[in-house]
Amino acid sequence: MIHIFIAEDQTILRDALTSLIHLEADMNVIGQARTGKEVLASPIIQKVDVLLMDIEMPEGTGLETAAKLKDIGFNGKIALLTTFSRAGYIESAMRIGVNGYLLKDEAIEDLVHGIRRVYRGDTVVSQALHQQLFQLQHNPLTEREQQLLSSILIGKTTEMMAKEHFLSIGTVRNYLSTAMQKLQTTNRFEAAQKANEKGWLTS
Template sequence: MIRIVIAEDQHMLRGAFASLLQLEEDFEIISQVSGGHEALSMIEACKPDICLLDIEMPGLTGLEVAQTVRDRGWNCKIMIVTTFARPGYLQKAMNAAVDAYLLKDEPIEFLVEAIRRVMQGKRVVSPYLADSLFTHEANPLTEREQEVLRMVSEGGTTRHIAEHLYLTTGTVRNYLSSAIQKLEVETRHHAIEKARDRGWI
């Protein structure tokens, strides 16, 4: 019997996954949760074979849960099931050694087969995303440029960032300008969007 935890913040989708997967004779849904902290608690308490994780959930993201499971050495297969086809997310998932990265618009039969393949020790990626594994784009940003962009994305003002990093406001603006130029976009908003999409911040 393959024991499964489902972590998905959309109630209807979570219930649909559980109902469909429960039809398989060798699957047992042992817990359904809506957030990252709950997912970690259930993985620790129930010791499932597999956890299906969405990426964007309350508390911790699916990627953060995956990394924590790996860091703690827990013996649980991790499958990301998401709407996000961003290469950056996929790269972060691969860095966290997830066992599968699937898109939610795949047929349920694909998910069922993927679960069985993962239990056999294989890694599964949605075919639509497979090409991006071989087209990894080099990050043109310096660590400081990434840090400044990340802080702007979290709502930091130029003055706040300057004080936090012990820089002048002019230097912070220079880092932002350099990042915008390297990413070949016109605004800091677009720079954040592109860097996040590529997995660089």
């Protein structure tokens, strides 16, 4: 029996998935959560064979929660369930060590087949994403560039970023200029938005 834990903030979808998975003779949903925080706090999480987790949850995204679970020695398999098919998200998931990347809108037959493969130890990416995975764009930004662009998204000024990261204002401007060149954008705000859209600011 495959013991499954579903983490999804939308109650209707979470309950629907639970009901459909319970129809499979070899699967049993043993737990649910609405947030990343609830996943990490669950007393049964180490009994889970496959964690089916939404990538966009409050109090800890699927990517953040997966990374924390890996850090604490979670022994089960992790499959991200999402509507987001951007290349950056797939790359981040694979880098963390996620076992599956499944789309919410695929047929239930394909979903349960993917769960079984993940349980067996395969790395599974939904069929609809195979071409995108083949054409995967690697994140060209350094960790520092990602940090600064993330700061721009939340409204921080050059002076604030310089103080926070113990850099000179000129150094911050140089980092941002390099990031703009890499992303082929004309200003820092456009660069931050483009990097975020590609999923390159998720790690």
